[in-house]
Amino acid sequence: MDAPRLKDAFTRWATAMDKAAPELNELDSRLGDGDLGVTLQKCAHNVRAALPVAPDSVQGILKSASQACADASGSSFGTLFASGLLAAAKWLDGRSLNRAALSELLSHAVEKLSARGGASLGDKTMIDSLHAIAQALSQAQPQDDLAAVARNAAAKAIEEFRDKPNRIGRARMFAEKSIGMDDPGMVAVLRMAESL
Amino acid sequence: MKKILNAPSAYVDETLAGLCAAYPSSYKLAGARVLARAGGPVPGKVGIVTGGGSGHLPVFLGYVGEGLLDACAVGNVFAGPRVADCVAAFQAADGGAGVLALYGNYGGDRMNFEMAIEELASDTFKCSTVRVADDVASATAAERDKRRGVAGMVFAFKIAGACAAAGGSLAEVTAAAQKAADACRTIGVALTPCTIPESGRASFEIAETEIEFGMGIHGEPGIWRGPLKSADALTDEMLGLLLPELNLAKGSSTAVLVNSLGATPHEELFIVYRRVAEVLGQRGIRIVMPLIGRYATSMEMAGMSLTLMPLDSALEGLLQAPAGCPFWKV
Numbered sequence: 001m002d003a004p005r006l007k008d009a010f011t012r013w014a015t016a017m018d019k020a021a022p023e024l025n026e027l028d029s030r031l032g033d034g035d036l037g038v039t040l041q042k043c044a045h046n047v048r049a050a051l052p053v054a055p056d057s058v059q060g061i062l063k064s065a066s067q068a069c070a071d072a073s074g075s076s077f078g079t080l081f082a083s084g085l086l087a088a089a090k091w092l093d094g095r096s097l098n099r100a101a102l103s104e105l106l107s108h109a110v111e112k113l114s115a116r117g118g119a120s121l122g123d124k125t126m127i128d129s130l131h132a133i134a135q136a137l138s139q140a141q142p143q144d145d146l147a148a149v150a151r152n153a154a155a156k157a158i159e160e161f162r163d164k165p166n167r168i169g170r171a172r173m174f175a176e177k178s179i180g181m182d183d184p185g186m187v188a189v190l191r192m193a194e195s196l
Numbered sequence: 197m198k199k200i201l202n203a204p205s206a207y208v209d210e211t212l213a214g215l216c217a218a219y220p221s222s223y224k225l226a227g228a229r230v231l232a233r234a235g236g237p238v239p240g241k242v243g244i245v246t247g248g249g250s251g252h253l254p255v256f257l258g259y260v261g262e263g264l265l266d267a268c269a270v271g272n273v274f275a276g277p278r279v280a281d282c283v284a285a286f287q288a289a290d291g292g293a294g295v296l297a298l299y300g301n302y303g304g305d306r307m308n309f310e311m312a313i314e315e316l317a318s319d320t321f322k323c324s325t326v327r328v329a330d331d332v333a334s335a336t337a338a339e340r341d342k343r344r345g346v347a348g349m350v351f352a353f354k355i356a357g358a359c360a361a362a363g364g365s366l367a368e369v370t371a372a373a374q375k376a377a378d379a380c381r382t383i384g385v386a387l388t389p390c391t392i393p394e395s396g397r398a399s400f401e402i403a404e405t406e407i408e409f410g411m412g413i414h415g416e417p418g419i420w421r422g423p424l425k426s427a428d429a430l431t432d433e434m435l436g437l438l439l440p441e442l443n444l445a446k447g448s449s450t451a452v453l454v455n456s457l458g459a460t461p462h463e464e465l466f467i468v469y470r471r472v473a474e475v476l477g478q479r480g481i482r483i484v485m486p487l488i489g490r491y492a493t494s495m496e497m498a499g500m501s502l503t504l505m506p507l508d509s510a511l512e513g514l515l516q517a518p519a520g521c522p523f524w525k526v
């Protein structure tokens with residue numbers, strides 16, 4: 001993964017977030033305050049504006065995208081997403097983002113997100129999706145399409161957690177009601193993986 | 197949605213502009229979404245910052261003032277403030293004696309303030325944090341650290357602000373704020389929802405004849421939902437939840453806040469206060485400086501909350517110390 005390809009990926013990501021916004025708002029309104037789509041749309045808007053002036057390195061682009069998301073919103077998901085990007089940027093420091101590094105980088109981001117947001121694996125959040133993707137990537141064969149591996153892992157995680165209760169955040173207060181419902185943050189990760 | 201506004205997206209910024217235009221000797225903007233004291237940080241005084249979503253006036257930003265807060269990071273309606281605004285709030289409050297971050301126990305607010313503190317970390321920047329978690333409906337007493345911060349924040353602001361104004365060190369101001377946060381307990385009841393300007397949606401749905409006991413200030417679910425009860429029955433049920441958690445023996449003193457969530461009028465608040473005074477009087481508990489009015493709201497939500505904060509002589513002195521912001525004078 002080099003800088004131009006990462007910029008392209010973020011551009012596709014931004015388009016995907018715009019497209020997913022109504023769906024994510026709707027899902028979030030059943031358990032939360034219904035602003036997940038709006039939040040990610042604001043992030044997408046800021047990232048799109050930041051990309052042309054971002055430094056020409058993978059690390060620089062990740063840092064710019066993180067700042068753009070942090071400036072977009074104070075909502076928890078936006079802040080967490082921004083801190084995940086920043087953790088990734090810091091972890092990269094000098095390393096190159098190749099196939100082997102991807103899974104390690106994601107695992108590192110999951111750890112940092114968990115420490116920042118207080119969610120653990122199993123709480124039915126985006127952390128569970130990212131962890132599932134990291135696991136799947138670490139087991140991928142050389143001939144596998146990594147984007148497809150990530151997409152499938154994200155979709156599988158949603159199915160696996162559908163009938164479990166949310167254990168953290170605002171959705172925790174609706175724990176019973178959340179059984180049978182897809183976590184909006186996990187769906188957001190799936191939409192992101194689909195845009196890769 | 198029936199609201200007096202220009203554009204939903206301008207709701208917060210135009211509110212801030214109006215506050216500064218109305219009270220230029222009290223407030224100024226110290227960042228895109230930061231309200232600070234007009235005179236800037238007070239040299240040598242411990243600064244106190246808070247932050248949180250809009251839609252709760254006078255909470256949070258309204259309490260910037262003498263004997264109260266120094267700066268507030270302001271988020272969108274019911275959303276946390278941005279990290280950059282938390283950073284700017286710390287800077288606007290720092291008079292060289294350290295800064296206390298004092299805010300409600302919400303995940304988003306906590307993350308944003310923690311990230312701001314990491315960003316500001318240096319040898320010269322001293323800060324501490326106290327989170328208020330007074331809503332007894334939001335978790336059991338055993339899980340107090342999961343409770344939400346609601347109207348009890350007003351007492352924590354007052355106590356910490358008075359300690360800082362009296363020249364307290366960062367450790368002393370932090371301890372006073374923690375003592376207030378540990379002491380106060382709140383329970384609320386919601387009658388009707390409010391509408392969030394940007395989404396145009398009601399914060400929750402409820403039947404015309406129903407109320408929700410224990411509901412949070414953003415429409416978080418409470419303890420039960422059912423038919424409306426009399427003011428006395430509601431007050432008794434509220435006191436029945438608060439008093440067992442508080443050590444209020446005969447002859448002890450307490451602060452009382454009967455707070456409107458926005459639409460509930462003073463008349464109804466006084467009907468409730470009448471019963472609170474009666475019940476506490478029967479138990480030989482002295483009420484100090486009762487507060488009745490709109491202190492922590494959810495825009496046009498109808499409903500009220502009751503907060504008690506048992507007082508020792510130190511807390512009583514800090515509660516009654518002079519303080520002033522455009523919304524409240526002591």
